[in-house]
Amino acid sequence: MSPRSASVNEELRRRSRERLLQAAVELVDEHGFEATTLGAIADRAGSARGLVSYYFPGKRQLVQSAVHRLMHRTLEEGLEREPRTDDGRERLARAIDAILGLTRDRPVLMRQHMAGLLQAEGFVQCPEQRRLSELLGDTVARYGSQHVEADYPMLRALLMGAVFAALVPGVPMPVPVLRAELFERYGLDWELGVPPGSAPETEPQELSRFFATEDRSGSG
Secondary structure, three states: OOOOOHHHHHHHHHHHHHHHHHHHHHHHHHHOOOOOOHHHHHHHHOOOHHHHHHHOOOHHHHHHHHHHHHHHHHHHHHHHOOOOOOOHHHHHHHHHHHHHHHHHHOHHHHHHHHHHHOOOOOOOOOHHHHHHHHHHHHHHHHHOOOOHHHHHHHHHHHHHHHHHHHHOOOOOOOHHHHHHHHHHHOOOOOOOOOOOOOOOOOOHHHHHHHHHHHHHHHOO
16 A cells, blocks of 8 residues: 555644544533543544644643634634625624624633633634634725734734623623624624624613723722
8 A cells, every 4th residue: 555645644634633623612612621631622533642732732722723713714604604795894894793703602612712812822823823813814904904914903902802891700791782882993884794683782882881880889
């Protein structure tokens, strides 16, 4: 039997890595970060335990890459859904809705992701993170930015801030309120993207009142 070609080996490695990333997402979503072990991830993926260490230096890096993969796939699906469009405002609205939708639907994963980013290593530089960065950067460019290198980090920061605000234990902000604030920031019509079933009860101009109430309740 002739040895496998380099391209075949590369495809096998890609599939093996993908299975580990998918298994990590599933297990952390089901059991949380602390209860998920590398051995359990390898078992779920049908891979040898040693392959986890081959691809990733540790559990935190694996999980962060896994969530970045989920984010960029969700973002890509949202951007390219039918009817497809090149309209920059619609695409930015879809991007915001994709990330906020993940926050609403996968809070355990997104909370762990935010916690991981606050660790010393910060962003894990991996193919999944780079793909997410490329998609968001392209979205900013299509929106009409003349300074993508500055406007992309701002969009990223605003999205991260919205995710954090939606997941703060005890005082989470409603996703529709955060959506309204982001849409107002970028001058987007509410009907763009994938709007919630009804308009938010709290309008963007009422956000300061929301925070003032929370400050008073937390001051004892």
